Amino acid sequence: MEDAAIREGFANLRPDSDYDALYQSALCRAKADWLVGINATRLFSVLYYKTLTVGRVQTPTLKMLVDRDAKILRFQKEKYYTVGIHSGSLKADSGRIADAETANSLKEKCTGAVAVCTSVKREKKTEQPPKLYDLTTLQREANRLFGFTAKQTLDYAQHLYEKKLLTYPRTDSQYLTEDMGQTVQHLVSDLLRLLPFAQGLALTPDVGRILNSKKVSDHHAIIPTAEFVKQGFAGLAESECKLMNLVCSKLLCAVAAPHEYETVTAVFSCFGNEFTAKGKTVLVPGWKEIDQRFRSTLKADTEEEVLNALPELAEGQNFSVTTDILEHFTSPPKAYTEDTLLSAMERAGAEDMPEEAERKGLGTPATRAAILEKLVQMGFVQRKGKQLVPTKDGINLAVVLPESLTSPVLTAEWENRLTEIAKGNADPDEFMAEIEAQVRQLVKTYSCISADKQNLFQSERVIIGKCPRCSENVYEGKKNFYCGNRSCQFVMWKNDRFFEQRKKAFTPKIAAALLKNGKAKVKGLYSEKTGKTYDAMVLLADTGGKYVNYRVERKE
Template structure:
């Protein structure tokens, strides 16, 4: 028997169907010489601090820093059943080989290896590495299983990342929470990200708008505009001097220009566009894309590449045509496929760009949830644009002189719309789309020649003001995270910036759930604003913990570990040294007694990690740095019943797993009813269901 371990039950079922393991067992599938089971996310992880010494259960300054020498692993109580099933399967005498089929990336490698090592398994290990859940890709992947040892570097990098997060989260969170007498979550990536937001708000608040003036000349068939002027009187004088006069053409140029199609999507650029065009958060986009991947409609989500490999070139025209046929916005537009525009082996590392799969052909896209359908159409539109013809146009630029000052005018004539026709057709079908980007006006300037004199029919002065920096949106913050510290990193660095494509969405959600980040809607965009406590935290946090450069450098070092160029011990020793110095030398900033909001009251204990769950404006959230447990107040489940989780309800759910709800609204009947709500936490998602039991109080 060969044992396959996937990351999720749904993925395991897809793999099992292809390799013929169709018999259902308790916690796994079996058949055709295979057993297929799953992990359900992180089954095993780094143990809590108190597993090293019971005294660490309490947060005390004198115990810092906590720096384990021999790291321990643990299994959450809610995940013990599946872990025990995997342990039994891994240790079964008839299992001769184990296949790691968890997601093909850093985290997937860690999820599998933690279980493999904690069970003490020593059996030969192979790696399934695929970028698509299509049957053909799965089949090819199993025909080309790679030695597990090929990914030892990836595992070491993933483990070092987890240890770095644990070390900074445990030590810095305890240090600042104890010193400032309230829970202050500090994170290796979270804190520098928060610093970016706080710094942007400081720049906006410090900004002083300055007025400026421009003089515009009305000429035969077009308008020419002068340079910005700070002096209104000088602008008025220029206006007077130009009126009734003439402008002489100093220079006129016509240039044929070509605008290349955009590159395909990696996860971050997809999340940015989905936020800007569809209003989705980064986490929503990742969740929708993950579901599309598991439904075999899109390729692997957590990629940082925007290109495809050369072996995909031959099949690309077929994929492009069936994608075009599945998309309503391309009706009436001829489809072109230039594979060379998207093929670049050197720019593909673990996974190629996100694209649709051939399963689009037979899929009922109308049956997809709205969010998944919108993300799929966005991915499809980008594929069609990326392989389309360039956008060709002629640009005319003229410089004219009037009253001794220069004026400029531009014109644009489209010669071949190319990819922009598809892009415009996609945008036209969007609801509540943002205003289109400003582009040169698509109008032609008249024929102009050097030295030509043109009469000025009118001259006007227009007043404007300099604009402050814009508040971050998830689109612009993801870009800032991706580029943070980039200019100071080596050109050879594969991973730059704060976090990775796979982790950035989770960081933003953690900042929101801990009350540091607030989402505020303004017109058609949602702005990200720091809370009072966020500003206070960045005020007292030392530079090394809020510097994007430090964390960006750590990401680069993790890449070196992955390639075998740096030892894990050397990487961790630098973090140990930093934390020793921090605990020994940090002094409380004076005058900060009233800097932070009062501590939040604990509503109960987190079912995942045992940390404190507290209430904030948006919901109830675990205060532990690495935990993402959340009960949102505005979730669809509660809204549909016209109810909202209260402190008393959440306290009961956390203590007993159930709470009584009265006056629930029935969307089906329009009446109300009473029932018990049950909390079901999968370790990744928080779910609720109703239990009517034997009590009275059905629909009334």
């Protein structure tokens, strides 16, 4: 925070009593979250013999991932066709055709025939500039453009805030207060000189569009500070430079002119069938010129808009056409990325919440990143590139939990009540009594499960080989390779001194070779005498005692 902002805050202090109701609302939320989380987590962990974390926000988020994964698995690809007619640069397409025979028949009819333009519809449209960043939209775009996780974006933004280069990042507002107009005007002028991609850009900023004090609660939108203008990008890490450029470009786009364009939709008739051509022409580039300039500086692949300008057309115009057939396939739903999941979390259950609710959706801009990280850390979700995919445990957890815990409706109900408490219109004690009753009912309802479900979350044991003592299977554990026969004491420890002295990891591959052949060829063993590494055959020297021994057989 800049010094001027701190001084302004102290000059406009309000009495603590103004916030008593808001405090009670926040305290109720914290207590209720803790009560539901601690009891549900312990309950289902004990039932299924595995640590299963449950939370009001975390669990519905997991359910969204599981539901999307199920839709992808159920999806069945379907083939369809379109027939295209061509005349010079003009191309128009039929609608979807389900079978190849019908498509081929239409193609044959129209080849060399005359198509008549039956209608031309022109429409001028305006695309307003984007809003400024709040934390969620910043995290989404940084994930889309740079592959940053939500946590990485928050961490980078926090570092920049602590360096006084960026305003407070944990905000859910996309506007600035009305008293910031002059400050932003100067800031935009300075950025036009500072940013390489903005050099020579003619911009008359409309600052009023981004000023709205009513839509700023605790903190305004994320923008660069005056300190950043003084310092520039000097001394910043590459990731921090990327984020600063992103925030700066968004500010310039937000105060630029709207993007204006004209769309043209032309319909042609050929042998009683309709074909449609669509075109788009830019009239005023507006804010998109700035956006395109910024994106052209990125190393990452970005989607560029393809413009298709149609030739001058008039109704009744005739064209001799050639034809072709294109084969298409329906696309499955896409797996969530952090970008799309953050957006879904922001909207989840929002339609059931009051307009004045302090929080909408699942979580807050400040907590969503931690929720995603916890789902990954607990083994319920895994990252595959940019995609977030539920694991087997994550799918099972979402299936066994009651809908009251997996649906965002619980959050919507809470926020309705908490909003009333914050206004002083509802009793905090009454709310907490209801939460306690709900938790007791949850524990009572799910106090036991059938025996066949108790092993639902148990990991499948990986067989490494056969025990040299009793011939039973040897499995891999977290710290060892152990015999499945409980009366047999055969075990090979992963941290065995033999391998640690030689600075070599005792891998499943080495263990499997030792069990199968009694020896394993190991590369890169370290010698304390020479300080160098060497390759050798490691022999299993099992004497039947408590510990297994090994020795090295080196070729002379």
